[in-house]
Amino acid sequence: MQIVYHLIVFYLTCHFIWYLFREKKFWNKVSVALVLIMFLLRLFLIK
């Protein structure tokens, strides 16, 4: 179960990073970066 969870979080993290570079608008980029923090923390199971 934990592996499936990790894979989902990893996929979404990659997706956000890709989106961060693709997005043109500055404030949208900032929003993505903020969401990314939570996903990185979950990816490494810190919180």
Next chain:
Amino acid sequence: MRNIKGNFISALLLLFAIAICFLSTLKFLSMQKKEAIFPSRGLTSRKMLSSYFPGLKKTWGDTDVYLYEGQEKGGNLLILGGAHANEPAGFITAVLLIENIQVSTGKIIIVPRANNSGFTHSQPQEGNPQRYSLESPWGRRHFRHGSRLTNPVHQWPDPSIYINPAGQKLSGADSRNLNRCYPGRKTGSLTEKIASGIMELIKKEKIDLALDLHEAAPEYPVINAIVFHENSADLAALTLMELQIEGFDFRLEASPTNLRGLSHREWGDHAQIMAILLESANASHGRLKGKTSPALIVEGKDKNYMKAAKLGLLFVPYGEDGIPLKLRVARHLAAVKSILSNLEELYPEKRIEIKNMPSSSELKKVGIGPFLNPPN
């Protein structure tokens, strides 16, 4: 050119996110660090819970077990603190006993952080502080203020409905509540394995009497209470009378036979021992409190609770002095002392004799700090 600028901003934002993650990680990982406990000279040995149940080895459920054995044979007592890591009176009472006592007759086993995983995170959505501190002659000592439940990082996901090892249907989050998981499952979740480890300890150390130290909100009906299994009814009744003579207001609560998975029920049913759970009143634990701060945890003063007391909404007296931690710990210590003296009266062969136990009246006067050991 515009693309390069956009990518540069994205890279900067990515670095910003990584930096925030790094700083947050340091903060979260610091919550996993155990505060030091400095045992008294009377300590006979120190083990890990995994030495009773190897299934806990290298997990966050493994925890320290302190053994104090007297030269004369007598009864065997288990004291459990920190089953709920956000109930500091139970944990601090266990710490004070570890740092002070010497046992001359019988055996005392103390587990201060029964649910070690619960100490590694905070109660979600409560704005609880991560630590509280106590002044001692040797400087300030900091203690973790954890959560009632096992850390979801260590046990995930919660089921929609949890059917505990004793067959009781509970809410999903209770699958991480140690005091709903007895008698445990050896192949179950982390919390069930901890419960199983404690049951193994009780059986292997031939425990006669086990005490589980807790706290609850002042508006909760089972408060300032001695909750007893029918195996320990006489002991609990005698203890209540003695404590009331000493000026401590306690009430007796029989362990309900249809509420399964709790320590006082399953320890008695599955290990046939005398099982008692003690509750004290903690304002930082309740729904009516204002801001939760380290001061509220230690001093126990809250304006909302004073108002609630005036409106008659509480099950305990609550005045301007609040219910400080030193008083809550003093109550637990007075109960432990009284339980031991009555154990001797009822079962002389199970006598347990302790020296250097912190006196509850002294504790109420001078506070907890002077009873803490210097760092070694």
